[in-house]
Amino acid sequence: xxxxxxxxxxxxxxxxxxxxxxxxxxxxxxxxxxxxxxxxxxxxxxxxxxxxxxxxxxxxxxxxxxxxxxxxxxxxxxxxxxxxxxxxxxxxxxxxxxxxxxxxxxxxxxxxxxxxxxxxxxxxxxxxxxxxxxxxxxxxxxxxxxxxxxxxxxxxxx
Amino acid sequence: xxxxxxxxxxxxxxxxxxxxxxxxxxxxxxxxxxxxxxxxxxxxxxxxxxxxxxxxxxxxxxxxxxxxxxxxxxxxxxxxxxxxxxxxxxxxxxxxxxxxxxxxxxxxxxxxxxxxxxxxxxxxxxxxxxxxxxxxxxxxxxxxxxxxxxxxxxxxxxxxxxxxxxxxxxxxxxxxxxxxxxxxxxxxxxxxxxxxxxxxxxxxxxxxxxxxxxxxxxxxxxxxxxxxxxxxxxxxxxxxxxxxxxxxxxxxxxxxxxxxxxxxxxxxxxxxxxxxxxxxxxxxxxxxxxxxxxxxxxxxxxxxxxxxxxxxxxxxxxxxxxxxxxxxxxxxxxxxxxxxxxxxxxxxxxxxxxxxxxxxxxxxxxxxxxxxxxxxxxxxxxxxxxxxxxxxxxxxxxxxxxxxxxxxxxxxxxxxxxxxxxxxxxxxxxxxxxxxxxxxxxxxxxxxxxxxxxxxxxxxxxxxxxxxxxxxxxxxxxxxxxxxxxxxxxxxxxxxxxxxxxxxxxxxxxxxxxxxxxxxxxxxxxxxxxxxxxxxxxxxxxxxxxxxxxxxxxxxxxxxxxxxxxxxxxxxxxxxxxxxxxxxxxxxxxxxxxxxxxxxxxxxxxxxxxxxxxxxxxxxxxxxxxxxxxxxxxxxxxxxxxxxxxxxxxxxxxxxxxxxxxxxxxxxxxxxxxxxxxxxxxxxxxxxxxxxxxxxxxxxxxxxxxxxxxxxxxxxxxxxxxxx
Numbered sequence: 001x002x003x004x005x006x007x008x009x010x011x012x013x014x015x016x017x018x019x020x021x022x023x024x025x026x027x028x029x030x031x032x033x034x035x036x037x038x039x040x041x042x043x044x045x046x047x048x049x050x051x052x053x054x055x056x057x058x059x060x061x062x063x064x065x066x067x068x069x070x071x072x073x074x075x076x077x078x079x080x081x082x083x084x085x086x087x088x089x090x091x092x093x094x095x096x097x098x099x100x101x102x103x104x105x106x107x108x109x110x111x112x113x114x115x116x117x118x119x120x121x122x123x124x125x126x127x128x129x130x131x132x133x134x135x136x137x138x139x140x141x142x143x144x145x146x147x148x149x150x151x152x153x154x155x156x157x158x
Numbered sequence: 159x160x161x162x163x164x165x166x167x168x169x170x171x172x173x174x175x176x177x178x179x180x181x182x183x184x185x186x187x188x189x190x191x192x193x194x195x196x197x198x199x200x201x202x203x204x205x206x207x208x209x210x211x212x213x214x215x216x217x218x219x220x221x222x223x224x225x226x227x228x229x230x231x232x233x234x235x236x237x238x239x240x241x242x243x244x245x246x247x248x249x250x251x252x253x254x255x256x257x258x259x260x261x262x263x264x265x266x267x268x269x270x271x272x273x274x275x276x277x278x279x280x281x282x283x284x285x286x287x288x289x290x291x292x293x294x295x296x297x298x299x300x301x302x303x304x305x306x307x308x309x310x311x312x313x314x315x316x317x318x319x320x321x322x323x324x325x326x327x328x329x330x331x332x333x334x335x336x337x338x339x340x341x342x343x344x345x346x347x348x349x350x351x352x353x354x355x356x357x358x359x360x361x362x363x364x365x366x367x368x369x370x371x372x373x374x375x376x377x378x379x380x381x382x383x384x385x386x387x388x389x390x391x392x393x394x395x396x397x398x399x400x401x402x403x404x405x406x407x408x409x410x411x412x413x414x415x416x417x418x419x420x421x422x423x424x425x426x427x428x429x430x431x432x433x434x435x436x437x438x439x440x441x442x443x444x445x446x447x448x449x450x451x452x453x454x455x456x457x458x459x460x461x462x463x464x465x466x467x468x469x470x471x472x473x474x475x476x477x478x479x480x481x482x483x484x485x486x487x488x489x490x491x492x493x494x495x496x497x498x499x500x501x502x503x504x505x506x507x508x509x510x511x512x513x514x515x516x517x518x519x520x521x522x523x524x525x526x527x528x529x530x531x532x533x534x535x536x537x538x539x540x541x542x543x544x545x546x547x548x549x550x551x552x553x554x555x556x557x558x559x560x561x562x563x564x565x566x567x568x569x570x571x572x573x574x575x576x577x578x579x580x581x582x583x584x585x586x587x588x589x590x591x592x593x594x595x596x597x598x599x600x601x602x603x604x605x606x607x608x609x610x611x612x613x614x615x616x617x618x619x620x621x622x623x624x625x626x627x628x629x630x631x632x633x634x635x636x637x638x639x640x641x642x643x644x645x646x647x648x649x650x651x652x653x654x655x656x657x658x659x660x661x662x663x664x665x666x667x668x669x670x671x672x673x674x675x676x677x678x679x680x681x682x683x684x685x686x687x688x689x690x691x692x693x694x695x696x697x698x699x700x701x702x703x704x705x706x707x708x709x710x711x712x713x714x715x716x717x718x719x720x721x722x723x724x725x726x727x728x729x730x731x732x733x734x735x736x737x738x739x740x741x742x743x744x745x746x747x748x749x750x751x752x753x754x755x756x757x758x759x760x761x762x763x764x765x766x767x768x769x770x771x772x773x774x775x776x777x778x779x780x781x782x783x784x785x786x787x788x789x790x791x792x793x794x795x796x797x798x799x800x801x802x803x804x805x806x807x808x809x810x811x812x813x814x815x816x817x818x819x820x821x822x823x824x825x826x827x828x829x830x831x832x833x834x835x836x837x838x839x840x841x842x843x844x845x846x847x848x849x850x851x852x853x854x855x856x857x858x859x860x861x862x863x864x865x866x867x868x869x870x871x872x873x874x875x876x877x878x879x880x881x882x
Binding site: 032035037043046099101137140141 | 165167168171172173176178179180181182183227334335336337338339386387388389390391393421490492616623624625626685774776777778780782783784786807808809813815816817819821822
């Protein structure tokens, strides 16, 4: 039995229809074609599927559609850039060399995005803690942390 | 000013940070089905019966077995012993027996659960020791997949001259690549009877060659294209040929595109790992620390089939003596078959195992001589003019000593070591490109195409897997031709569009393909000048004049190895590698003596890459590769029960997070290689060589416990501590 839920996805109101047991990750990727959100492990361990749900970073592979309520706000990697300009986090990830193979990048940026929304001036330790649930096998993380720090220093509004 | 040496932003970066990049699982096609494999649940034996449980409606799916393979049931790599689907004998858990395609993944999974297989089970051979003892013969006559032996000087004479002989046995475990994107492939049947592939893969032409035999279809009717790839590290070198086999057999039978993307658990059970190893050292030294004899015995666990094991062992073997000069050397290396999934390529390709052993051994020797680890390494460091164990004379580009000195200085190693602050050093080298005559045989091709609008397109089968090749190669071409970088693009690696540049492995892309592209650039300029020469203010105006007369032009060249390089495969004598990259790491650790947990606080890394084409990307390689070594050294343990991997999940196989990551102090030094593009040498694998031994040596400095087996889990450290 499919269910209709009125969501706000990347700032736009959308009525979404899906089976309540479907994973939010699959609803985003398959029903809504938002394939920027990735699957790495399917058990909430790697963070590649991180999105922001009502201001909190969550693993969309371990949330089922039926858990959502009308009016829930979802932000994915597709929803943070301006029309012509990258989001500052995206720009700093680029400039710092924080993205190599790129598969962890959307989730990593969303985890950082949720952090900076809540805490615009995190310390290096707080940054590390905030993205500790997002695995990256390429970079050794240093450049990712540097990119987020640059965003903090640049004082832009997230 | 050119762009080589500049921190150019990666050309595919915009797509990656916006989520627009298309990885294989992001690609959909009309009418595409999903494929799964039904796999053996026993490590050794044979299939007695396959029953399709009638409670499932089998009309909903397409089933393929080995009789549906149009060509030969063999995935061609070095040997032809790897079947796509179990033929008579099951040799490891997870071997595919039959294949199923269905309209959705759910239906395919449901079908898979309804297949019941009965087996006759045989006693498996699961360790190097059991295989060596011929507990049962599972491969050839003696379970040996591959064997090498070389010697230099007179080993008995060397030991006779020694003041001290030190022996040690070192072990390393299997390591999972843990690319964040699991393996995936789509096969699309063509109207002409051929198949097009798109997938997560490192080496498109490997798949082309393997599938030509398997499908019995000529390469002209096959094409292989790389999707954006979510990490590989060697794990997507050979295995994608197997996955392409599954997907295409199903696609041909189902007459529609078939996608196969592994779930993490399945990926970890069936795909390749770093070879487990045992390395024994017997070393003769003088009182002053000079090495006089190195006797080394290497054993690798190759797994159930040959796959890439002979070449992995070869590289491990040829790095086993470390970056040291020793007059009398004897090395023997053997790879044994076991009833575990085939082990394969993993960044470093055998060298991290043997370099771990020699670097742990060097510290053991230093301790026995009451000498500093830095001093003993400096005393024996290979220098220009030295003869290596294969008879190779080191001719140029030897940055080893500078790496050692800079790393010791910047880390204040000597003082911290004396004060037992938990510091450890490793010193290592890594040969760039294929071993021995490999590059001569490959004759890799690459090209440059002059487009109608006077821009240039790089043509290469070498892939970008995150390391940045598709930014670095255009950087090289921009400077070699003399145009701004914005004039240079790069073609998607698709076997129907690019020449065979050999595989994207062995730290060879920048050094080898970069060099071919430099040759192409010279040829391009020459051809343009011949036709449209005269007074032109820049390349663009020359190119436009040429285009007016002749139209677009494609230049393809093949790799010519450096002059004076010789290698004899039969005696294993000669120049094993055209150039070596060098590195010295110093790790600082803190050991909690209540929990026996090891925290790596900081790693200093000084590495000689010849020329850093893109320094920021070089640093990215060094830091990322070193962190993989941190995981291998401390937490990445694969636990098996009768050939079954127990921790096949990211929750139970622990790779480092931000909180496990040390602070990195990275320094690049440049001792150019005369035959490299602008002096560049290989880099991709070098960083993995140094991390583990530096950490193990640091643990010894902090605790007095010299652990000869990685990963150094708290349990192992506790056991060692109990014994003192």
